[in-house]
Amino acid sequence: MLPLVRLPLILASSSPRRRDLLAEAGFTFEIISPDGTEVESSALSIAELTTCNATRKALAVARRYRNAVVIGADTLVSLDGQAVTKPRDFADAVGILGRLNGKEHQVCTSVCLCSAIRGEMASFHVISNVQFHQLTDREIRNYLAKIDPLDKAGAYAAQRHGREIISAIRGSYTNVVGLPMDQTEGALAGFGITPKREGDSKSPAYSPPDLRRRTRSN
Numbered sequence: 162m163l164p165l166v167r168l169p170l171i172l173a174s175s176s177p178r179r180r181d182l183l184a185e186a187g188f189t190f191e192i193i194s195p196d197g198t199e200v201e202s203s204a205l206s207i208a209e210l211t212t213c214n215a216t217r218k219a220l221a222v223a224r225r226y227r228n229a230v231v232i233g234a235d236t237l238v239s240l241d242g243q244a245v246t247k248p249r250d251f252a253d254a255v256g257i258l259g260r261l262n263g264k265e266h267q268v269c270t271s272v273c274l275c276s277a278i279r280g281e282m283a284s285f286h287v288i289s290n291v292q293f294h295q296l297t298d299r300e301i302r303n304y305l306a307k308i309d310p311l312d313k314a315g316a317y318a319a320q321r322h323g324r325e326i327i328s329a330i331r332g333s334y335t336n337v338v339g340l341p342m343d344q345t346e347g348a349l350a351g352f353g354i355t356p357k358r359e360g361d362s363k364s365p366a367y368s369p370p371d372l373r374r375r376t377r378s379n
Contacts, residue, residue: 187356289332
């Protein structure tokens with residue numbers, strides 16, 4: 162077995178939310194967007210589907226950059242056991258938030274870490290429950306006008322004006338944003354990747370004040 166030397170970290174994602182979470186946690190990394198399209202299947206659970214896509218993303222980049230640790234991730238929203246996709250357009254985003262309106266739904270993020278040179282791979286998933294306020298159609302449209310919903314699972318962003326639509330989060334806040342940082346930091350440590358930061362700031366720093374007081378633990 163090769164000695165556990167520190168390898169460079171690559172984020173196999175173009176998501177600005179994941180980039181920001183890793184950077185705020187103190188990790189040094191490069192960003193390489195994976196090639197290919199995401200798998201969509203109603204026959205798979207959201208945990209299975211996100212794990213499949215996170216693994217595909219990580220492996221696609223790891224094959225090209227063997228001397229690195231690659232992290233891939235995928236996030237899906239689920240309502241009543243059915244996956245809620247990213248909106249096609251603004252009208253579709255209005256419809257999606259209308260379905261989530263006043264209800265609790267699940268957000269699942271799967272993460273895959275792999276190192277080609279070591280022949281190692283690990284994956285996990287985290288599920289958080291998100292409760293929406295009861296919103297009027299005008300409130301939904303006003304919220305969507307403040308963000309770009311087209312690249313977001315469930316057509317919303319918890320980190321942007323989240324208090325306008327979210328009444329509570331049960332579980333990991335950073336998971337809802339796109340990367341469960343507590344679990345991700347632990348998994349990265351197993352690959353010899355640790356953050357460079359001053360002090361000992363943990364995940365509560367990632368939750369903005371307007372949502373932190375509404376976040377409940379499991």
